[in-house]
Amino acid sequence: MNTHTLYADMPETKKRLLEAAVKIFGAKGFLATTVREICQEAAVNIAAINYHFGDKEQLYATVLHFIFNFHKQIRDQKLVHIVNSDAHPEKRLKAYIYMIVHHTYGKDCSNCTSCPSKTNQNCAPYSIFLMEMAHPSEVLDDIVEQYIRPDVESLMDILRKYFDANVSQALLKLCADSIWGQILHPTMFWPIDQRLNQSTKFKSIDTQALKQHVYEFTLGGLRRIKQQLHTENKRGLV
Amino acid sequence: MNTHTLYADMPETKKRLLEAAVKIFGAKGFLATTVREICQEAAVNIAAINYHFGDKEQLYATVLHFIFNFHKQIRDQKLVHIVNSDAHPEKRLKAYIYMIVHHTYGKDCSNCTSCPSKTNQNCAPYSIFLMEMAHPSEVLDDIVEQYIRPDVESLMDILRKYFDANVSQALLKLCADSIWGQILHPTMFWPIDQRLNQSTKFKSIDTQALKQHVYEFTLGGLRRIKQQLHTENKRGLV
DNA sequence: ATGCGTTTCAAACAAATGTTTTAATCACAG
DNA sequence: CTGTGATTAAAACATTTGTTTGAAACGCAT
Numbered sequence: 001m002n003t004h005t006l007y008a009d010m011p012e013t014k015k016r017l018l019e020a021a022v023k024i025f026g027a028k029g030f031l032a033t034t035v036r037e038i039c040q041e042a043a044v045n046i047a048a049i050n051y052h053f054g055d056k057e058q059l060y061a062t063v064l065h066f067i068f069n070f071h072k073q074i075r076d077q078k079l080v081h082i083v084n085s086d087a088h089p090e091k092r093l094k095a096y097i098y099m100i101v102h103h104t105y106g107k108d109c110s111n112c113t114s115c116p117s118k119t120n121q122n123c124a125p126y127s128i129f130l131m132e133m134a135h136p137s138e139v140l141d142d143i144v145e146q147y148i149r150p151d152v153e154s155l156m157d158i159l160r161k162y163f164d165a166n167v168s169q170a171l172l173k174l175c176a177d178s179i180w181g182q183i184l185h186p187t188m189f190w191p192i193d194q195r196l197n198q199s200t201k202f203k204s205i206d207t208q209a210l211k212q213h214v215y216e217f218t219l220g221g222l223r224r225i226k227q228q229l230h231t232e233n234k235r236g237l238v
Numbered sequence: 239m240n241t242h243t244l245y246a247d248m249p250e251t252k253k254r255l256l257e258a259a260v261k262i263f264g265a266k267g268f269l270a271t272t273v274r275e276i277c278q279e280a281a282v283n284i285a286a287i288n289y290h291f292g293d294k295e296q297l298y299a300t301v302l303h304f305i306f307n308f309h310k311q312i313r314d315q316k317l318v319h320i321v322n323s324d325a326h327p328e329k330r331l332k333a334y335i336y337m338i339v340h341h342t343y344g345k346d347c348s349n350c351t352s353c354p355s356k357t358n359q360n361c362a363p364y365s366i367f368l369m370e371m372a373h374p375s376e377v378l379d380d381i382v383e384q385y386i387r388p389d390v391e392s393l394m395d396i397l398r399k400y401f402d403a404n405v406s407q408a409l410l411k412l413c414a415d416s417i418w419g420q421i422l423h424p425t426m427f428w429p430i431d432q433r434l435n436q437s438t439k440f441k442s443i444d445t446q447a448l449k450q451h452v453y454e455f456t457l458g459g460l461r462r463i464k465q466q467l468h469t470e471n472k473r474g475l476v
Numbered sequence: 477a478t479g480c481g482t483t484t485c486a487a488a489c490a491a492a493t494g495t496t497t498t499a500a501t502c503a504c505a506g
Numbered sequence: 507c508t509g510t511g512a513t514t515a516a517a518a519c520a521t522t523t524g525t526t527t528g529a530a531a532c533g534c535a536t
Contacts, residue, residue: 013513029373031269035494045515050495052513127372134368135267136429144433152434170444173435174451178420180427185419188426191374195382196390197411206408213412213463220462221455228454251483273524283485288525290483 007066014052016042021063026124029131030060061139064132067125068147075103076150083154089162090219096158097215100151100183105207126187152176163226165233171225178221182214245304252290254280259301264362267369268298299377302370305363306385313341314388321392327400328457334396335453338389338421343445364425390414401464403471409463416459420452 007015020041024033035049035056042048053059082095132140155176160167186193186205193199245253258279262271273287273294280286291297320333370378393414398405424431424443431437 011513027373029267029269031267032373034492036492045513046494047496047515048513056494130368130372133427133429134365134372135265135270140429141433144430148430149434170447171451174447175455177423178452178455181419181421181423182416183419184427185415185422189371189418189422191371191378192382192386195379196387209408209412213409214416216463216466217413217416217459220460221458223462224458225451225454249483272522274522283483284524285485285526286483294524 011052013042013044013048017044017048017052017059018062018066021059022066022124022128025060025063026127029127030137060137064128064137064139064143067128068143070125071103072147075099079150079154083157089158092158093162093218093222094215096155097179097183097218098211101207101211101214104183104187105205105210126190130188152180155179159222162222163229165229167229175222175225179214179218182217186210249290251280251282251286255282255286255290255297256300256304259297260304260362260366263298263301264365267365268375298375302366302375302377302381305366306381308363309341310385313337317388317392321395327396330396331400331456331460332453334393335417335421335456336449339445339449339452342421342425343443343448364428368426390418393417397460400460401467403467405467413460413463417452417456420455424448 007018010018017038020038021033024038024041027033036046038059039046039048049056049059053062078099082092082099085092085095087095132143156172159172159175163172193204197204245256248256255276258276259271262276262279265271274284276297277284277286287294287297291300316337320330320337323330323333325333370381394410397410397413401410431442435442
């Protein structure tokens, strides 16, 4: 079902443990999940975790890598294609936003085994991600380098080319944050939306509408800022 | 130091416990903090939590209310003033964004006792908030109703008046999310920024620049969307 | 000073957790 | 069939956790 580097050549028991771990770590958090529950979910013996992974923490680290490695290959391919394209920066930006939103909210996620409950809970990967933001573990360093930095740098590249004039790194970062903030907000703060609008997550998030909106909103924002830069430069020359 | 409704008429021990609880719950999460550590930090006996709060969970619930109630009075006053103003919606939007950013990143927070470490950790309130997003507790229902819904509704009001034409609730929500996403992103995903840019939080976040950027970016986004609505309507009439 | 309700204290309790141990079982090459 | 290494199984272990208990100390009106 899933051709995964970390996953492919694992013994059956180890695979089952990993899948169960994603599910339960996601549903309850690291400390609230007991190794007993994971083993029960995976239908293996209590000692299996220590045998196959060393201990609970190393299992969690594997889970973290597993989650972020999900779709990395496809995603990276698309990414270099977008960044190296000679299309207009606005087109590239559109491709970028559409791609990220797709991988964040697409069916690939809502159908994966890591998302046990689509109704009243954040799906496992996002819960785990939020946990890391609240209290980063040691693994986060690697995760950022391997999986997050490439995505962010790509966006910075696109933006740099968009503002063809000399533009500060600080401004690029602000713009990138504006974009990422818009993309991630609906998943990350989903429990609030749920309570505000009695909504169920994957029903209420219209991926297509979100893509379009984030792109149009962003385009308006960027154009305005670019224009302001332009008038500032002009004024500077007078 | 802090004239707080929940805080004012508390016995000394209870206050100390509450402050210690904010600090340690924030630094470690609910399960990772032991009542023993809180009591040690507060320099009170082990049994004090159960005596003053009932149990660990009720202490945590109090902490949650305490955090969100912080500055609520001032904030609410400003809010009604902004919403009921007869200024141009763009001006009101600016006031709204500036106010929220101020209360999210302002000195009032970075100086408060709830933010023990400004260097390598998210400050307590935001860590606790993220925990709630990852795994909501029962208290979140009340928190959303009392503290979050008013803020969001105010923004929706402003936006509704901005798009003077008939505009769908869905579009308003998308725009509101774009704004909130931009505002919250830097705090919430601070651990990533820290690792990407070796930055320390309160040094790297320039509140003034953030305010201005979010407003300008948002204004550009909203204007573009409004314009698109307008041409759509025109086309509809033809 | 006395008595009483409130608060603090040290010690103990019961429950649960991650891990280890040791033996049993399995896969399978020789 | 045999033997060897890998895997699984059940039980036990050591620790830590939140909570309770019952007595002591305190504040304070009478």
